[in-house]
Amino acid sequence: METTSSSSSTSSPSAAELISKSKRKEALGWMEWLRGWLYVIYEMLFQRILASHLQNPLPLPPVNDLTCIVTxxxxxxxxxxxxxxxxxxxxxxxxxxxxxAANELIQKWQEEWSGKGLPLNIEAMELDLLSLDSVVRFAEAWNARLGPLHVLINNAGIFSIGEPQKFSKDGYEEHMQVNHLAPALLSILLFPSLIRGSPSRIINVNSVMHYVGFVDTEDMNVVSGRRKYTSLMGYSGSKLAQIKFSSILQKRLPAESGINVVCVSPGIVSTNVARDLPKIVQAAYHLIPYFIFNPQEGSRSTLFSATDPQMPEYCELLKADDWPVCAFISQDCRPANPSEEAHNIETSYKVWEKTLDLVGLPLDAVERLVEGDEVKCRYGAQEE
Incomplete structure (x- = not known):
């Protein structure tokens, strides 16, 4: 749904006003749900063909001047x-x-790279997305360097397939916290460094599973009993929440900030998520390697979005056209259209407000940080 008032943070209606104009939606319609699953199946069967024009590994433009954080x-x-x-x-x-584990990897990569040129410029910093205190401390430590940040890649995520509902020590459902709340908090708190690195980008590694996701903004922890919790619900809902939040964030960022937000789908990739699958599903999962990307193939859409020189222009074009969702890049490194529910700008504003409340930030945090003011978060003050 489109509203004529969504393009400006000063004239945007509050989420409560938007929601009051229509009956609150409590689930995907069956047609939306069916279309979502058809898209997911289509993606799995044809992603390799759709991405057949891409090289593997993906050649990158010059990135010597870039500083990138990868979760x-x-x-x-x-x-x-x-x-x-x-x-x-x-x-x-x-x-x-x-x-x-990170430092052991760095040592291994340095040894493999030895003799090919200068040593790799890579380091590790501690960040636990299951702790919002950890997120705040990481952002404070990085911002204290007073250096630029050109690309933030919110890659870390969890999909605890078949597992019972779990909550972080902050009290939030784990999929929602790791896949959405913590990256949202990290992105906003790193604004000072992203502005110093302008033009800069926030790249959110999303999923085709958002097409079957739904976010109940009055029950983001799925504890009310209105819906029966499943790990699939937790995962797909958290990925949809990320797109909705990113869409409003892109709208609220003024052009002069130089920050753009992109969500990407890596495709359906063979990663460590398979270890959480039931044994019989694991067997099927490994019987279809032709259809499923390996991690190198799955990294291409993120690397493309993080380095392509035309990406900022594309993001600004979508904003100028008052497009209701942020830039979404598919696994074939081409622009794609997120789900129908992702276009629901009314609930996107509600997700925006609810997210800021849950992570302990004021509603005007973005505007204040862009103007160079300090913003206090209720997390991070105490040590674990």
């Missing part, structure tokens, strides 16, 4: 993203929970 970069897609950016000359920061 969740010790395995899967994130590991490939960090390695390829570093080997192409970027300064890469691996933002990870397991510092030991």
């Amino acid at each position: 969740g970069s010790t395995s899967g897609i994130g590991r490939e993203i960090a390695r390829q950016l570093a080997e192409s000359g970027a300064h890469v920061v691996m933002a990870v929970r397991n510092l030991k």
Whole structure:
């Protein structure tokens, strides 16, 4: 749904006003749900054909002047993203929970790279997305360097297939916190560094599974009993929430900030998520390697979005056209259209307001940070 008032943060209606104009939606319609699953199946069957024009690994433009933070970069897609950016000359920061694993990887990559040129400019910093205190401390530590940040890649995510509902120590459903709330908080708190690195980008690694996702903004923890929790619901809903939040963030960022927001789909990729699958599903998962990308193939859309010189122009074009969603790049490195529910600008504003409340930021946090003011978050003040 489109509204004529969504393009400006000063004239935008509040989420409550928008929601009051229509009956609150409590789930996807069956036609939306069916279309979503058809898209997911189509993506799995044909993603390799659709991306057949891409080289593997993806050639990157010059990135020697870029500083990039990559979350969740010790395995899967994130590991490939960090390695390829570093080997192409970027300064890469691996933002990870397991510092030991990251430093062992760095040592291994340095040894493999020895003799090919200058040592890789790569380091590791601790970040645990299951702790919003950790997110705040990471952002404060990075901003204190007073250096530029050109690309933030929110790659880390979880999909605990078949697992019972779990909550972080902050009290939030784990999929929602790791896949949406923590990256949203990290992105906003790093604005001072992203502005210093302008033109800069926030790249959110999303998923085709958002097409079957739904976000109940009055029950983001799925505890009310109105819906029966499943891990698929938790994962797909968190990915949809990320797109909705990113869409409003892109609208609220003034052009002079130089920051653009992009969501990307890596495709359906064989990563560590398979270890959480039931045994019988794992067997089927590994019987169809032709259809499923390996992590290097899955990294291409993110690397493209992080380095393509035309991406900022494309983001600004969408904003100028008052397009209701942020830029979304598919696994074939081409622009794609997110789900019908992602276009629901009314609930996107509600997700925006609810997210800022949950992560402890004021509603005007973006505007204040862009203007150079300080913003206090209710997390991060105390040590664990």
